[in-house]
Amino acid sequence: DPERNQVILEDGERIGYKTLVVAPGLKLNWDGVEGLIDTLGKNGVTSNYLFDMAPYTWELVQAMKGGRALFTQPPMPIKCAGAPQKAMYLACDAWSRKGVLKDIDVEFHNAGGVIFGVKEYVPALMKYVDKYGIDLCFSETLVAVDGEKKTAFFDVKDADGNVTRQAREFDMMHVCPPQTSLEFVANSPLANEAGWVDVSGETLQHTQYGNVFGLGDAGSTPNAKTAAAVRKQAPVAAHNVLCVLDGKAPNAIYNGYGSCPLTVERGKIVLAEFAYGGKLDPTVPQWMLNGTKATRAGWFLKEKMLPSIYFDMMLRGSETLAKPKLLPHRPASHEAQQAVDFKDPSSKAA
Structure with a gap:
């Protein structure tokens, strides 16, 4: 219920929020x-x-x-x-x-x-x-x-x-x-016509509710729905939530990064990494790992390195290669600031 800055649990309890990050995945x-x-x-x-x-x-x-x-x-x-x-x-x-x-x-x-x-x-x-x-x-x-x-x-x-x-x-x-999309997302005011959380493809801020952000598979961003995308989206959403709480406009930008390690045979992978518009966006220089070809280096990255990057770095919020691009700051929109300043004494703060 974004008009009241509340989420409603299945038992009917309402929990109020200053900012909301929606990341429930898909169905x-x-x-x-x-x-x-x-x-x-x-x-x-x-x-x-x-x-x-x-x-x-x-x-x-x-x-x-x-x-x-x-x-x-x-x-x-x-x-x-x-x-x-x-x-x-x-x-x-x-x-x-x-x-x-x-x-x-x-x-x-x-x-x-x-x-x-x-x-x-x-x-x-x-x-x-x-x-x-x-x-x-x-x-x-x-x-x-x-x-x-x-x-x-x-x-x-x-x-x-x-x-x-x-x-x-x-x-x-x-x-x-x-x-x-999940039914509770598709049937909510946060959804676009296709049922996904309607957010900016760059800031991940909701297009109508300035204190709401969305990321992951539930979002409307036109990127590949992969864990690699969330890896780059999470720091953007986190930074921009703090901006809104601080009375500033979101200035961290997501470029649409996604990755898909295509296992084409045992021991070789085509490591696809790309951003919005199909632009190639490799993490390491092409001379080290050419993702447009099947390589053993790609398999090594997938088998030996990605599990540690995922479990030990990404999920703990310490992934140094996922820092977002920042633009110069400007004041937050009036709607976003009003939402953050809103207080409902009848609900819990979240």
Whole structure:
């Protein structure tokens, strides 16, 4: 309830705030594909978007010696646009090592029109698509699954925008579920028409409520929804919250940074790092680690360094490489200052 500077808990209790940071994540909409929930974890249908199902994914990969394997990607936005491909590449690598890849038809059914949204990384990915013999199926959205009959149904859009329903039999299928905003966000005054927290793409300040900030997967910012994005957003939001509390306008800027380490084979990664507009934004110089190519250095970074960066630095607020860019200060907006100065004696302060 941003008009009263309050959040409402499920038991009806209201808690007042001077500033609010909204970062609840998003919803994995398993119900968005008819029949999917009923067949997950059996009939050859799996998804690494459920962490406890990853062993079943590996079980299917190990058991597969021939047939058809489908990998799906729903319409954007989703958590890490490269994630649906990672399972596919690693499965293909495992099949290649066992010598059975030649007997497996691998298909990537992508609701989008490109394999990756930043063109500089496409050539490296296409090398592996060709190496593994993957059949790319663009503009195809998974809408239903019949697990017992091992059949998937896709809405396929042609160049003229016409949509037809097509069935595809499979022996194994890895599904990336559709993803939406959480209901309590979508139904609140903070949401835009698409249901996401409506914030500035640079300051992360809400477009209508000056003492509200949003970050992470729930935000409307047009960046890739990745942990790497949150890594750069969190210091921006923290700095700008302090600015508003101090009567100043937010002056920390987020540039849209996101990262997706695409595991294309065991031991090699295409380390995609980019900002708004698809601009490349590498953390280290290209001569040290060329992210547009598959490298062992990228794998080393992912396996050995990122866990420590995530758990020991990022989550503890001591990540030195994530300091935000600061602009000169100016006074806070009248609306933001009014909200911060607001006091409601009937509510708790938060």
